[in-house]
Amino acid sequence: MGPGFSVRALLWYRHNADVRNWISGNHMTGRTIEFALIGATLATTLMAPTLAAETHKEYRFNVGPKSGISINNPYGSISVRPSTGNFVVINATLSSDKVEVDNNVTGNRVEVVSHLLPGADARSGSIDYEILVPADASVTLHSSAGALHAEKLHGDVTLEGAGATVDVRDLVSAHVRVKTLNGPVTLSNVQDGHVEVDSLSGNVTLREVTGPLVQVISTSGGISYVGDFGDRGEYRLTSHSGDIEALVPDSTSADVSARSVRGEVHDDIHLQPRQHVPYVIERGSAFWGTMGRAAASSTVVLRSFSGKIHLRKRSTK
Amino acid sequence: MTCIELQESLAENETVSSIAQRAHLKDCPQCAALVAELLLIACAAGELSSSHEPSPRVWNSIEIALRKEGVIRPQPAAHSFFPAFSTSRALRWLLPVAAALLITAGILVRQHLPSRQVANNQYVGSAESDAAIAGLNDDDLIQEIAEQSPALQAQYAENLRRVNQYILDAKSSVAADPNDEEAHRSLMDAYQQKAMLFELALDRSLP
Numbered sequence: 001m002g003p004g005f006s007v008r009a010l011l012w013y014r015h016n017a018d019v020r021n022w023i024s025g026n027h028m029t030g031r032t033i034e035f036a037l038i039g040a041t042l043a044t045t046l047m048a049p050t051l052a053a054e055t056h057k058e059y060r061f062n063v064g065p066k067s068g069i070s071i072n073n074p075y076g077s078i079s080v081r082p083s084t085g086n087f088v089v090i091n092a093t094l095s096s097d098k099v100e101v102d103n104n105v106t107g108n109r110v111e112v113v114s115h116l117l118p119g120a121d122a123r124s125g126s127i128d129y130e131i132l133v134p135a136d137a138s139v140t141l142h143s144s145a146g147a148l149h150a151e152k153l154h155g156d157v158t159l160e161g162a163g164a165t166v167d168v169r170d171l172v173s174a175h176v177r178v179k180t181l182n183g184p185v186t187l188s189n190v191q192d193g194h195v196e197v198d199s200l201s202g203n204v205t206l207r208e209v210t211g212p213l214v215q216v217i218s219t220s221g222g223i224s225y226v227g228d229f230g231d232r233g234e235y236r237l238t239s240h241s242g243d244i245e246a247l248v249p250d251s252t253s254a255d256v257s258a259r260s261v262r263g264e265v266h267d268d269i270h271l272q273p274r275q276h277v278p279y280v281i282e283r284g285s286a287f288w289g290t291m292g293r294a295a296a297s298s299t300v301v302l303r304s305f306s307g308k309i310h311l312r313k314r315s316t317k
Numbered sequence: 318m319t320c321i322e323l324q325e326s327l328a329e330n331e332t333v334s335s336i337a338q339r340a341h342l343k344d345c346p347q348c349a350a351l352v353a354e355l356l357l358i359a360c361a362a363g364e365l366s367s368s369h370e371p372s373p374r375v376w377n378s379i380e381i382a383l384r385k386e387g388v389i390r391p392q393p394a395a396h397s398f399f400p401a402f403s404t405s406r407a408l409r410w411l412l413p414v415a416a417a418l419l420i421t422a423g424i425l426v427r428q429h430l431p432s433r434q435v436a437n438n439q440y441v442g443s444a445e446s447d448a449a450i451a452g453l454n455d456d457d458l459i460q461e462i463a464e465q466s467p468a469l470q471a472q473y474a475e476n477l478r479r480v481n482q483y484i485l486d487a488k489s490s491v492a493a494d495p496n497d498e499e500a501h502r503s504l505m506d507a508y509q510q511k512a513m514l515f516e517l518a519l520d521r522s523l524p
Contacts (some may be wrong), residue, residue, distance in 0.1 A: 072346070142346070160517075161517075162469070162517045179513055179516075179517065181472070181473075181476060181514070181517050182472065182476070198509065198510065198513050200476045200479070200480065200510060200513065200514055201475075201476055201479065217506045217509060217510060218510075219476065219479045219480045219483050219507075219510050220476075220479050238503065238506055240479070240480075240482070240483035240486065240487075240507070240510075241479070241482075241483075257499075259499070261486070261490060301499070303499060303503060305483070305486045305487075305490075305503075306486075
């Protein structure tokens with residue numbers, strides 16, 4: 001049903017007294033029906049071009065173990081989940097005919113690029129991708145403004161985008177690299193990971209993220225860590241002007257060093273002081289100590305120039 | 318132009334001013350990232366060039382290695398790459414591949430210097446050179462953003478201002494306590510953030 005149908009219906013209604021009388025006799029006011037028809041007209045008018053232009057495409061590629069998948073999508077979201085075998089399935093929803101999907105398979109590597117055609121903009125050039133990849137694949141996702149999502153993988157996962165919203169969850173033994181300008185970054189349940197997050201001004205949230213190396217660098221974004229800092233890992237959370245908060249359970253074992261050059265530092269947890277500290281500890285601007293069992297502890301460095309740093313105990317409630 | 322041709326043109330011409338080069342950079346995120354990283358390395362070079370100048374033996378070794386790799390060819394009066402950066406706009410955009418090796422060598426040299434040899438005022442004193450080198454490149458970055466995506470110009474400008482402040486603060490911390498390894502690390506973090514800003518800006522996916 002195109003917009004023409006509703007327009008004709010509206011005109012027909014407005015010029016047919018019998019119909020109006022019939023509607024009145026059926027306890028529907030003419031005004032109500034008129035509004036309904038106008039609404040239907042507007043809705044179909046607005047939706048028709050979208051529905052007509054939006055297309056879905058599916059691509060399937062067989063790959064070997066440890067394959068590589070790269071998606072470069074200027075506008076639109078990318079979501080990656082594990083497939084059940086050594087194959088890649090790409091479901092693409094194209095917003096218009098001003099953008100197309102270019103794909104290239106070289107050996108064990110699949111590269112997909114959203115190719116913007118002349119006249120494409122953020123709306124007409126958008127493609128939303130739903131992708132299935134082998135769980136051990138190395139995945140590189142790139143979108144400037146769309147949402148990036150990856151879950152249940154254990155290969156290398158790289159996500160980049162200026163304003164992209166990044167959501168990564170349920171990864172095991174993965175190497176995770178994230179780069180954003182101002183898009184918020186959330187990592188949840190990443191175990192035994194090698195995690196590197198760089199964000200200029202986006203807020204970074206880590207929930208139950210552990211591994212040999214967990215590093216977040218931000219210029220003005222805030223950093224929030226919720227978890228126990230794992231076992232014998234190195235955790236470095238650095239922001240120039242953003243606040244840093246770490247929320248840890250009682251069972252945490254870690255050597256914690258926190259320092260803010262011009263901001264405040266608070267710790268609600270008793271720390272065993274260290275014997276040798278490489279800089280002068282000024283109360284309120286730095287602390288350094290051990291919590292839990294020192295023998296099986298991780299190294300945690302929290303550093304800011306003008307942001308606040310707060311180490312808090314997680315409530316058991 | 319292919320990636321190899323671009324890299325060869327970088328080595329030969331030391332500019333990215335040609336239409337073919339710029340067209341390739343817009344379409345190739347790998348090369349754009351390479352140029353962005355080299356650009357930042359060149360920025361960082363300002364502070365290393367004077368106080369951490371490697372010995373002539375290091376320069377010679379680097380030059381020999383580059384010649385063996387075919388990255389550079391004999392050129393007259395090629396004693397230093399750095400003056401070029403401050404005199405030519407084109408050269409600011411073009412980051413010679415050699416700069417990466419030079420700065421890497423500089424950083425390695427610095428890391429092996431006794432901390433007490435690091436003068437207290439060396440980083441503060443280099444703020445001027447940063448303004449001369451990084452500042453001009455900042456203008457190029459903003460100009461590039463303005464051409465590609467005017468709507469994002471203010472956003473990038475603000476982030477650039479913040480990351481430059483980050484670098485200045487990190488330098489101050491190093492100057493205040495040259496023995497503080499964390500301060501040195503923060504300075505490198507700050508440069509890394511700026512490198513990322515350039516990389517994102519030059520990326521082909523820029524809306």
